[in-house]
Amino acid sequence: MSTALSRRGFLGLVGAAGAAGAAGSFGLAGCGRDTTGQTAQLLTSLGPTPRPYAVPLPVPAVKKPLRSDATTDYYEIVQRVADVEILPGLRTPILGYDGTFPGPTLVSRSGRRTVVRHRNTLPVPTVVHLHGGHTPPDHDGYPVDLLLPAGGWNPGTGHGHGAGHGASPTTGSMAGDVRKGVRDYAYPFHQRAATLWYHDHRMDFTGAQVYRGLAGFHLVHDDEEQALPLPSGERDVPLMICDRAFEEDGAFRYPALDRELRSTPGVTSAYMEGVLGDVILVNGAPWPVMEVAAARYRFRILNASNARRYRLALDPGPREGAPFVQVGGDGGLLEHPLDQDTIVAAPAERFDVVVDFSAYRPGTLVTMVNQLGSGPTARVMRFRVTGRVKDDSAIPARLARIEKLDPAKAVRTREWRFSRGDVHGEKGWTINGRPFDARRMDARPRLGDIEIWRFQADLHHPVHVHLDPFQVVRRGNRGPGRFDAGWKDTVDLRPTEYVDVAVRFTDYTGPYLLHCHNLEHEDMAMMAAFATT
Structure with a gap:
């Protein structure tokens, strides 16, 4: 159960974050060793952690459309501050879709359009990205296409990765397609059944805002999937x-x-x-x-x-x-x-x-x-x-037909190097030695062309590509790994490793993103923009 939270309560939330930051910046508290297989540092809780296996698993509620017509289902989600019970007996202030964490689950049908109206009643700007969605660029959640708070927005002073690149006095970042209060995101869903998720993608602040609760599932079904006797309901x-x-x-x-x-x-x-x-x-x-x-x-x-x-x-x-x-x-x-x-x-x-x-x-x-x-x-x-109990489910030997992208038909190979680097005079994370600039297009792939994209890493970097999925061709001088099968939109890139993927973009022209999905890396400029043509 959630309750509304005042702006004062929200400032308590971010004030706690600032206190954690101050401790971390001087190395006084919070760093730990739980880093096996990670590129990250442990931040420890200040109070006792709860007893494990003491609370039942919640399942996020499935949201019903406000209305439907012959082609489209229409939803509305209110982004709001709330406090919820996560740790037994305590209240946690969150930024939540409909005031819940996770947000409500949306369920769509392949080939049927979905429109989600987001109302921002938070005290911060947001951007919504449907992760894994085959989405036109105006609705993909480009990080400077901000939805400003309905109650107004004053960014104050400071600096972001847009500094020196046309920063807007209204947004405090590079100016994109900025709206106030309400934005409709339209998803055609010309894609296969899949487990997608939606989350915040605000430039420079994705990590903090997702951490505070802005994430939820969006499931897509189709006839091929529903014909299978897999477990359901x-x-x-x-x-x-x-x-x-x-x-x-x-x-x-x-x-x-x-x-x-x-x-x-x-x-x-x-x-x-x-x-x-x-x-x-x-x-x-x-x-x-x-x-x-x-x-x-x-x-x-x-x-x-x-x-x-x-x-x-x-x-x-x-x-x-x-x-x-x-x-x-x-x-x-x-x-x-x-x-x-x-x-x-x-x-x-x-x-x-x-x-x-x-x-x-x-x-x-x-x-x-x-x-x-x-x-x-x-x-x-x-x-x-x-x-x-009676169980009529089964796992068939064949699940689906997957078109294989032939690497031999690739028209070109592009290299993307993910590494630490200089970000406007400060330490940060870069792609090909350059920090993100929302106005700079680092590639212009043509629709319908197969390309090989080579991702190279210094440390652990989960690499995500927007618009279309890809197929892993090789890891180093070997074939795909155990967890690389099928269509992927995010690949686990390990230290000093390179991974080749075959990708083909379709249907929509415009700007999209390639980035590390370690959200602290993303916020410290490890993104690149490309424009499909």
């Missing part, structure tokens, strides 16, 4: 996994440089590699428990963390068969199911998996663990297996 469950740190009073703890999220982007120097929290949340609940029947379940796993990578496993594993059968990824169904002992998920990646709890005796407690965590972050959630 109550046994098709979205799982948004993320990590957070908390103040003693229950507020989110985040090391923002600008406590009011107005004009100075980024985090304190101790956390410029990324922010790890010490509390794992699933659908907004700390280490929850879910009662499951002894049957198959489909879990739509989303890593919605700012920077944390996970290696998910089940403890105990099943007596026979694979713990996870992967049936889908970022861009929808795979061609064939894949048995996976673990799931390695970088920020923004999605994995649709089936877990067969009939392999366990009723009464068994099955824990989803994180093998890249330690202490409390080695736990994710728990399943309590109840009685046996």
